Amino acid sequence: MTPLTRLTAIAFAAIASTAIASIAIASAQARDGALPRIATENGRHALMIDDAPFLMLGVQANNSSNYPAVLPQVWPMVERVHANTLEIPVAWEQIEPVEGQFDFSYLDALLPQARERGVRLVLLWFGTWKNTSPGYVPTWVKTDNQRFPRMRTKDGKAHYALSPHHRNTLEADKKAFVALMRYLKERDPQHSVIMVQPENEVGVYGQNRDHSPEANRLFAAPIPQALGQATGKRGTWTQAFGEGAEQAFNSWYTARYIDEIAAAGKAVKDLPMFTNAAVGDPFAPPGKSGGASGGPDWQVIDVWKAAAPHIDAVGPDLYGRDAKNYLKFLDHYDRPDNALIVPETGNAAEFARFLWPALGYNMIGWAPFGMDLTGYSNHPLGAAELDPATLDAFASKYRLLAPMARGWARLAYRHPTWGTAKGAPEEQQTRQFGAWRVSAKYGEWQFGSMDSPWLKASPPPTADQPVGGAAVIHIAPDQFLVAGSDVRISFAKAEESASATGLMLKVEEGTLADDGSFRFRRMWNGDQTDYGLNFTRQPVLLRVTMGTYRP
Numbered sequence: 001m002t003p004l005t006r007l008t009a010i011a012f013a014a015i016a017s018t019a020i021a022s023i024a025i026a027s028a029q030a031r032d033g034a035l036p037r038i039a040t041e042n043g044r045h046a047l048m049i050d051d052a053p054f055l056m057l058g059v060q061a062n063n064s065s066n067y068p069a070v071l072p073q074v075w076p077m078v079e080r081v082h083a084n085t086l087e088i089p090v091a092w093e094q095i096e097p098v099e100g101q102f103d104f105s106y107l108d109a110l111l112p113q114a115r116e117r118g119v120r121l122v123l124l125w126f127g128t129w130k131n132t133s134p135g136y137v138p139t140w141v142k143t144d145n146q147r148f149p150r151m152r153t154k155d156g157k158a159h160y161a162l163s164p165h166h167r168n169t170l171e172a173d174k175k176a177f178v179a180l181m182r183y184l185k186e187r188d189p190q191h192s193v194i195m196v197q198p199e200n201e202v203g204v205y206g207q208n209r210d211h212s213p214e215a216n217r218l219f220a221a222p223i224p225q226a227l228g229q230a231t232g233k234r235g236t237w238t239q240a241f242g243e244g245a246e247q248a249f250n251s252w253y254t255a256r257y258i259d260e261i262a263a264a265g266k267a268v269k270d271l272p273m274f275t276n277a278a279v280g281d282p283f284a285p286p287g288k289s290g291g292a293s294g295g296p297d298w299q300v301i302d303v304w305k306a307a308a309p310h311i312d313a314v315g316p317d318l319y320g321r322d323a324k325n326y327l328k329f330l331d332h333y334d335r336p337d338n339a340l341i342v343p344e345t346g347n348a349a350e351f352a353r354f355l356w357p358a359l360g361y362n363m364i365g366w367a368p369f370g371m372d373l374t375g376y377s378n379h380p381l382g383a384a385e386l387d388p389a390t391l392d393a394f395a396s397k398y399r400l401l402a403p404m405a406r407g408w409a410r411l412a413y414r415h416p417t418w419g420t421a422k423g424a425p426e427e428q429q430t431r432q433f434g435a436w437r438v439s440a441k442y443g444e445w446q447f448g449s450m451d452s453p454w455l456k457a458s459p460p461p462t463a464d465q466p467v468g469g470a471a472v473i474h475i476a477p478d479q480f481l482v483a484g485s486d487v488r489i490s491f492a493k494a495e496e497s498a499s500a501t502g503l504m505l506k507v508e509e510g511t512l513a514d515d516g517s518f519r520f521r522r523m524w525n526g527d528q529t530d531y532g533l534n535f536t537r538q539p540v541l542l543r544v545t546m547g548t549y550r551p
Contacts, residue, residue: 360419407512
């Protein structure tokens with residue numbers, strides 16, 4: 001039996017064992033007609049499903065896994081890694097192969113199968129843009145560049161990407177998208193689909209904007225009044241944005257195009273909608289990011305917010321393995337006016353540790369890409385092979401979080417959070433919460449300390465591996481929830497004094513109920529607390545209560 005065959009067998013056994021529970025979940029969904037939405041309060045955000053906070057522990061299928069015959073290779077992976085949400089494409093060419101004739105047979109298969117398994121769906125609309133190209137538009141669009149013009153290069157030649165400045169393309173894309181949303185309104189009263197992503201990694205590579213006569217005319221004109229009011233900038237695009245002028249210009253018109261599509265879809269069924277960004281360098285100067293020009297890269301989030309009010313969130317697709325860069329992107333997109341979602345991230349094992357800081361940034365959703373059994377690999381962006389060790393890196397964390405996802409989301413919506421991962425800068429490995437300081441350290445065994453002068457040991461096997469991290473919720477002045485793996489977490493008084501010394505009064509292992517209440521399993525003490533709180537490769541949740549004593 002091959003590894004993939006064994007994995008399939010294991011996953012189908014898991015599906016069978018959870019069938020009764022899944023049917024119950026689906027029935028509960030059917031009873032509750034509340035539309036999904038993104039709620040914001042005091043600069044914090046929550047994805048509300050059935051009118052309660054929901055943490056999206058997602059996986060994204062490969063691009064061509066969006067057909068009924070392939071779904072049997074998708075569901076086993078969802079089950080294997082304990083995901084509660086599947087992100088999966090719906091292609092324009094798929095539902096409207098002939099203009100004006102719509103085919104939703106794929107969704108006829110997808111929706112009931114998701115309900116049977118109690119899995120939520122995020123639909124990814126591959127329309128005018130998919131990885132900046134028109135690869136998923138119907139043939140009748142691809143081949144008619146008179147009616148559906150492509151961008152123009154500086155010397156007047158046709159570029160690969162479709163232009164955002166032409167009504168015909170927008171109207172045709174919008175018509176198909178509205179048909180999709182109408183289908184969801186009629187066929188998905190349970191709201192198995194919780195979010196929709198209009199387009200995918202929009203923008204363009206190879207040049208920063210369209211150079212058609214109409215685009216040149218618009219670029220030479222003053223920036224739109226609404227953008228000036230939102231940003232405080234004035235003048236032409238170059239006067240207002242300098243080195244970033246072409247990126248800002250293409251972002252505005254791309255975002256306006258997508259916002260019109262999103263608005264038309266929301267008028268039919270008002271689901272949360274987000275757009276993902278093919279990002280560049282998180283530390284780049286203006287106009288030099290290197291991401292797809294026109295997409296919601298971090299440098300132009302303000303432009304997107306002004307241009308696309310019907311897009312509820314913008315999120316980065318993160319395939320870089322450097323922890324400093326990864327956390328910087330999370331910082332860019334975690335804003336009071338933007339709920340953090342990571343629609344795509346790499347599926348190599350080392351990316352799994354970044355779930356912890358994403359939780360610490362109060363994310364509403366996170367999903368490794370390419371998680372199915374079709375055998376495709378986007379290495380070097382992701383894993384060369386989805387072997388058991390790679391899958392366990394994600395599954396171990398989702399296994400802990402999935403049963404308490406609603407409880408975690410509820411508390412994270414109301415309380416301060418923090419997260420970190422191995423490889424992050426030192427200043428990001430410590431956080432102060434009121435009177436207490438929380439610190440993360442890596443490369444230690446569970447007992448003793450590597451710098452001890454009397455207890456010598458060789459480094460643990462994970463010392464040089466890119467694994468480990470933790471997420472913290474500060475639930476009360478002297479109380480914390482901590483989840484993590486392959487990390488040592490320590491608590492101390494933020495300011496030590498001669499009159500009081502800090503100590504851990506109680507360390508309780510457990511889980512969370514949907515209402516956020518703690519469910520006790522056992523107490524940690526002695527060896528388990530003498531050298532900090534040492535999380536192994538199998539994550540756990542701890543409730544830590546701090547106190548002081550007088551020396």
